Amino acid sequence: MTESVVEFAGAGRRYGSVHALEALDLTVRRGEVLALLGHNGAGKSTAMKLVLGVIASTSGSVRVFGRDPRGAHSNDLRMQLGYLPENVSFYDQLSGREVMRYFARLKRRGGGEADQLLERVGLMEAANRRVRTYSKGMRQRLGVAQALLGNPSLLLLDEPTVGLDPIATQDFYGMLDELRGRGVSIVLCSHVLPGVEAHIDRAAILAEGRLRAVGTLDELRRGAGLPLTIRVRGRMEGADLERRLAGEGVALDSADGGELVFLAPPAAKLETLRALLAAPGVEDIDIDRPTLESLYNYFEAGRAAEAEGSQ
């Protein structure tokens, strides 16, 4: 199914003369995980608030499940949404279980579901302790638990892994994969997250309120045309290899004893490999495709330079 869950059509939001978000065209498809990447103030939170119906767009339109998030049926819509805000600290005086029961009641769910979700995020043992005693990571997990109340079909997560240790981050990604498997649509809002690539379907890169790029990682890589990083180890002549590869547009990036690092255009991948395999002394080859981080930096910085040039 490629039905769209969220549809931004030229949606913009102005605060006075400041354009927090300019004419955004973007869709979130059913069952996909979309990463919304950008710096602080890039417009990520504004986009999320538009979907949540907390603010209204000043231009264009936003549809969630085909409906206006601020319309007459917004409460029905909100029953199907889960949201994890950035930096939420909850109520210090209440226990984790009381916080969950409170939110469950507001979402018209039972206390049993609240307990199940506490179990699921690993907070059951701390459920009767006051939130005041929770670490940042535990609060974050409590936040995830409340977002999952009512089996939402659309999850909006703002900086979900902030404060989580590496193991908890892996657990979180595992939960993400499981939710995706159940057909939940997820929007992940964040700075660049190391290791998130494997868990997302598409990425949208925002900067200064504008959408810079959107697509699957492969599409983004094609669009950016960033070189592959090829590491070659063995007992070989650097100058010789460089000569063999020069015809394919491959450049030597660094040489460190037995390891040479080349940057190759994506289109020349196979030719480069053949040339390397034919070269004497080569023992091992590693190929790294551009990471999400380098793609993000490319789209963020590239267009910024373009905007500067046009001024």
Place this chain on the structure above:
Amino acid sequence: MNAVLAVAGKELRDGLRNRWALAITVVFAVLAVGLAAFGSVASGQVGFAPLSTTIVSLASLAVFLIPLIALMLAYDSVVGEEQQGTLLLLLTYPLSRIELLTGKFLGHSAVLGLSTLVGFGAAGGVIAALSPQVTVAQLLPPLTLFIVSSVLLGWAFIALAYLISVSTREKGRAAGLALVVWFLFVLVFDLGLLAILVGTGGAVDAGLFRGLMLLNPTDVFRLVNLTGFEAVAAQAGLMSVAEDAFHPVLLLAVLAGWVVAPFGLALWLFHRRRA
């Protein structure tokens, strides 16, 4: 409605948990019993003071204390949630802003109302049991009037605290504003009225002057409790201007108006407030 009750229940639980309710109850009870037991020491007598004196002393202290407590209890109700990130979260839940604020108001009102009732009520019981001159029948009507007006005064200042809370963006600023509001209503307003009286040499129209007093909930509270007793009319000070001019029921209705109007304004501002 379920959402309103959920929010109210949470606020009530918060109030019990952080000992607000307990503190208010104890302060009120100790104050009332203390004034009853030692109120006549100042006039050279030992033993329980006459009921009228007790109620009047209590009212003149409560008029400072209740607004302060109410403002402290509720000034951060919205701005505090905003700062800890839960306001934005709550706004994404299936409940309207009006339901959210109404629920909070019910919760805070319950905390203050129950504490006032239990605190002063317990004190009334102690006075009735220990004081030889006071019978329950004598005690009940003025004490009921006092408790009802105290609760309404508290609610009025909770509503004013909400007004402050929805119109500020920082907790510290809200706290400062709450103090200013307390100072204006409890101290400055009466000084202003006195200045008018003195400045005009008392030639101000009595009806107009009484009307001015209704513009301050603390003055309405004083009117309810200070002018009800013949014996103490002489101690009522500024309030004696309006002596017998208003029926207590009318005054209670005005106090109720002081609850409804600021809360209504707070609802309207919260509805328009940027998330």
